[in-house]
Amino acid sequence: MTYAAPVEQIEFILKRVISYHDVQQTGKFSEATQETTRAVLSEAGKLAEQVLAPLNRNGDLTPARLENGKLRSSPGFAEGFAAIAEGGWVGLAADPEHGGMGLPQTLNMAVAEMMASACLSLQLNPLLTQGQIEALEHHASDELKSLYLPKLNSGEWSGTMNLTEPGAGSDVGALTARAERNEDGSYRITGQKIFITWGDSDVTSNVCHAVLARLPDGAKGTRGISLFMVPKFLPDEQGDPGVANSLKVLSLEEKMGIHGSPTCVMSYEGATGWLIGEEHKGMAAMFTMMNCARLGVGVQGVGLAERALQQAVAYASERKQMGEIIAHPDVRRMLATARAEVFAARAICLACATAIDMQRASGDADHAARAAFLTPIAKAYGTDVGCRVADTGVQVHGGMGYIEETGAAQYLRDVRITPIYEGTNGIQAMDLVGRKLADGGEAAMRLLDEILDDAKAANTDHHDLAETVWQAAETLRENTLTMIERDLPERFAGAVPFLHAFARVLGAHYHLRAAMAGGPAHVALARIYMSRVLPRYAADLAEAGAGLDDLNAIADTVLAGEFPA
Known part of the structure; x- marks a missing residue:
């Protein structure tokens, strides 16, 4: 089953259903004209259909693996990520001062949906990188920005988020990772982190870890946590990857789905890091990253729902039992309800992104409040719809949906993580x-x-x-x-x-x-x-x-x- 990017459906919502035209009228996003929007959606759709979608099954059948301590990504992922990076898709909504395109987050989320539909395991890499870019833009020193942002925006380097520790899942304040000050202004980071998405990579030349840790004088709970940039390779004087940092991947998790996305157990052993933001205020910077990722995860749910539904409709149109099963009332009920929910979830996610753009363009408190209010709804409803529609897709396939060769089960296995990560x-x-x-x-x-x-x-x-x-x-x-x-x-x-x-x-x-x-x-x-x-x-x-x-x-x-x- 091939994937068809829903460019026209997305464009209809942007033009007729949500307030994207208000975003286009702002000075900040005046270059996001209808022509530019259409061109971006069209090119992203082609990338998703022609380059990324064929990699989806590879990631499921040939997962990322560790060989002698080195990560080996799924077949074709390096080439797929290179196409993402070369197209400038990682920095689509990032600040042009550091190599981004400066386009609206609304457009970025529309692109993210199509990439997630095509290959969620690979799309997770730029999603986390984009979250780190946003955190650095808002909280990092000028020195860190000038060093890291151009590399992240270009896709030359990738970014991760390191919150979770063994025994301290959603209770971030219970973390035990510690940081110590060095005389040169850097810090020594020691501790273990789990569930780190794309914690290592062979598709980029460096992996930049945003790590939460506590300084000796940090208060208990979340109020005493700081955030640090801890790269896999320490940048040299030219800003290129130099000597290896004191960190390593201990293992990769064996997961229900998203097999092509390496989920790492990370060990930091006195690794060198640099402070992002202020000491003891790391949660503010991390929440900037997480809020970006939460909307992105809602969009992932929509993307997987779209992909699962497309395959279910195609199967129902071809499968004959007393006629094509798409004519059976109960099958039509399942497919029609799924299509209605996909439309609703997509519109909610894009409306949330529009509110974010309006707040960025105007600084208006009402837009900020709406974006904040819609974010948990977009994340939860988008991912719930993803799970429901993927489950429906298996049901429409009948027994063949439970057979792995059709691929219907992969969508359900892949999307099931989305209601869990980035805040359940x-x-x-x-x-x-x-x-x-x-x-x-x-x-x-x-x-x-x-x-x-x-x-x-x-x-x-x-x-x-x-x-x-x-x-x-x-x-x-x-x-x-x-x-x-x-x-x-x-x-x-x-x-x-x-x-x-x-x-x-x-x-x-x-x-x-x-x-x-x-x-x-x-x-x-x-x-x-x-x-x-x-x-x-x-x-x-x-x-x-x-x-x-x-x-x-x-x-x-x-x-x-x-x-x-």
Whole structure:
């Protein structure tokens, strides 16, 4: 099954559904004209279809491996990454001062989706590098910027994120990696990190690790953590990779999916590093990197959903059992619902990226608040949709979906990590009902007001769709106000279903906009979403309001399956 980049679908959302035209009107992104946007999407689509997609199966069947301490990437990955680097795709949204193109993050995320669809294992490399570029741009010294950013933007070097340690998964504050000051202003980094995506590479000449560690006078918890740049090879006087640093890859994890992406256990043994930002304030710099990556991971979910759905539709169109199975009502239900959710998730992710661009261009606090509010929704909903659609793809294939030769199972295995890494979807939901409602719900209410206003405007031409969206948004508004009144433990108990509800209503909002701006096909897809996906928001809100008492009443022994008399 070949991959067809959804360039026209993405361009429709940018032009007709979200506020990308506002981004294009800013001085910062004035060069992102419609012609430039179309050219970038077209070229990225060709790269994804012709160069990257053929590598996907190689990464699954021939994983990255360690040979005598050296990493060997999957067949063709070096050539595939070279095409990414030579095309300037790594630095697409980076600052032109250090070799980036300075184009909108919205466009960058659209490109990232197509690359993730084509070969997620390889796309993870530039995704992490882009996150590190952003962290350096915001927090690093001028010296570090001038040395590292040109190499990262060009794809000559790659970047990683080193947070997790054995026994300290999501509890970053429990890390034990330590840093000591050297007299020359550098630092000695010692400790072990796990789950490091592309922690080593033979497709770039240097790997630049952003490592969290604690100085001797660092406070306990996250407040005392610093962030350091620790390269695999120490740059020489010319800025080229010099002698090897005191770090190594201990092993590669054997994973359920993304076999072509080397997930490393890293050991730092007095390695030389340089401070990124200020001492004891490393989490601020790391969160800059993580927020970029969280939206990128949501986009990965959309990308895998698109790829899985394309293959499922192709199979259903060819497979005959009492006629082509695509004509069977239940198969049509699965495929139509999947297509409606892919559209919604894609629009949410691109709307989040647009808010980021508007904040960067204007510095406006409202745009910043919207970007912050949408990020956990985009990450969680995009990856949940990825898992649901990939699972649906296996189901449409029937028994052949469970057979590896069709490739349908790979999409499910690959996408399953996305709700977990860069902050689990449960953490995203707690962030939404905690930090993102800490403003008293202002950002949420501004978004809901927009949804309600659009529904009113659509009432004449699409009364039934508009009324459905209006009622859902009004119900969500009431439940959001109720959520704000609860204490944090009560909020957290209902956080995940609350996020689901918000995502479903947002998806309906964007489908309504598409129905207003598009043709009969968009109206038909919107009807699928309104009748088969949106109604689930009511059940989500019912669960979100269930509170904490019933959860606390269940003893651990009952969870383990013990029911004493």
